Amino acid sequence: ADYIHEALKPISWLAGRWYTANGRGSYPSVREFGYHEELEFICLGQPMFNFLSISHHPEKGTAMHQERGFLRILPEKEKVALVVSHNIGLTTIEEGHYDCNLKEIKLASVSIARTSFSKPPHVTNLLREFILLSPDTLQVTVFMKTDQKPLSQHLKAVYKKVE
Ligand code: HEM
Secondary structure: OOOOOHHHHHHHHHOEEEEEEEEEEEEOOEEEEEOEEEEEEEOOOOOEEEEEEEEEOOOOOOEEEEEEEEEEEEHHHOEEEEEEEEOOOEEEEEEEEEEOOOOEEEEEEEEEEEOOOOOOOOEEEEEEEEEEEEOOEEEEEEEEEEOOOOOEEEEEEEEEEEO
């Protein structure tokens, strides 16, 4: 279970399970909210991470936003791609670069699709950033643009590694 594919070495710092120390959501049209979230980056021996994200209501503990996908890597170009399906009827393909020294990954959506009956507004752009603040502390920020609002921060969370 601890085996990590050679290709993932530059981003091996992401491997494992993470749980929020603090998660804050915002958006111009949304009242600020807190949330809890578990993240998983698991290598099954293939040159990619299986990605999972499940957020929970901070008081009720009920499931909120969920994501499942794969984080793929192209080490020759220091590129990564996150292919994600969201429980809100959305799929996003996000691509970007990693920085081995800063231990960060910056992604921007290159493709977004949705079911015919997903709830408006429609997400038209998504930016996501992973930064390792210390070996057991990860920060994730997400900015999004919809067909109704300009690019604005939606999520910022700090996670601790789950042993
Ligand atoms: C609202 C997308 C992740 C909680 C929204 C809206 C969109 C959206 C399009 C509607 C904004 C508006 O009405 O103008 C996304 C995307 C996500 C994401 C693309 C992932 C990349 C999350 C996460 C949480 C969350 C992790 C944590 C619980 C909420 C809440 C609202 C909201 C509470 C306001 C109420 C609602 O419209 O349901 N999100 N979201 N979102 N999001 Fe997210």
